[in-house]
Amino acid sequence: MLPANVTLQYMREGTKQNVRVKLSLDATVRQVIADLVRDLGLPSTDSDGEPCTYELTYQRQTLSDEARLFEVGVQENAILQLVAVNPNATRSGMALSANVLSRLGGKGSNEPLPIRAELLSRTGRAFPLRHTRALLGRADPALGYPPEALDADLTPLDPERTVSRPHALIVYSDGRFTIRDLYSQRGVLVNGVRIPVNGAYPLDDGDWLQLGEVELQFRCPR
Incomplete structure (x- = not known):
């Protein structure tokens, strides 16, 4: 449980x-x-x-x-x-509007990222981070995660489906980046170390991330 x-x-x-x-x-x-x-x-x-x-x-x-x-x-x-x-x-009044307050862990923010940052796969595929909160995961339209809902849809890199639908969130705040594991099945590793679930873990330029079997390098040259 x-x-x-x-x-x-x-x-x-x-x-x-x-x-x-x-x-x-x-x-x-x-x-x-x-x-x-x-x-x-x-x-x-x-x-x-x-x-x-x-x-x-x-x-x-x-x-x-x-x-x-x-x-x-x-x-x-x-x-x-x-x-x-x-x-x-x-x-009879039993229905409730489905409006949900935006919160950390949800879809990425629409606020533009003020600096350049991206994720690079080992094969050279780039995932530019364009928002201050970037949601990483595997698209699944049937469960409410179409590709456009993800800032980085890792489906093409994950044929074995090891990445969770919402897997991790990268947040830019106060001039620094952090990453959160959104209770994914396989966890999130930063430079080979598994990070705590839902805890903000700092990210630096050149760090390697592993989500399921997908490896990505975080790039943010200052």
Whole structure:
């Protein structure tokens, strides 16, 4: 079990609710929804006796029922929404807007990177970093990670699918770069050393990164 405390947003009798709950990151979305509906005492049918269907959303994306939470980047202090999608339940006020606050660990920031930096593969392929928060991973449109959602889509370098969909985040702040492991399955190594999960680890020009079986050199000449 991989426990994590998250904030859950949902609607009860037309009022938005925010609660802190502990979830298992290795549970499937289907399991999590069933447990939440039961524990929160949410209706399983609407006023007409029709079944209520719920979805779990994260980072403005509806999560696949069979995905495990860690696979889609959910981590400690994440913000999730439990949404009722049955039309009658929606009219009765059970639905919640899928707006998600931007947070660290989500899609990269739109703020332009003020200096030049890139990732270089051993084969010479370059991934320019254009934003102050750059999301690295493997594209999977079915689970809400189309190539354009990633600042560095490593799919072409990862035929064995060893890179997680959201795998790591490179952040530029206060004149320095750091990298975070977003609870990836294979971890993140910097110069051969595995970094702590979700901890900001400093990056310097020339450092070698390993995400799954993919090796990249971080370049940021000053």
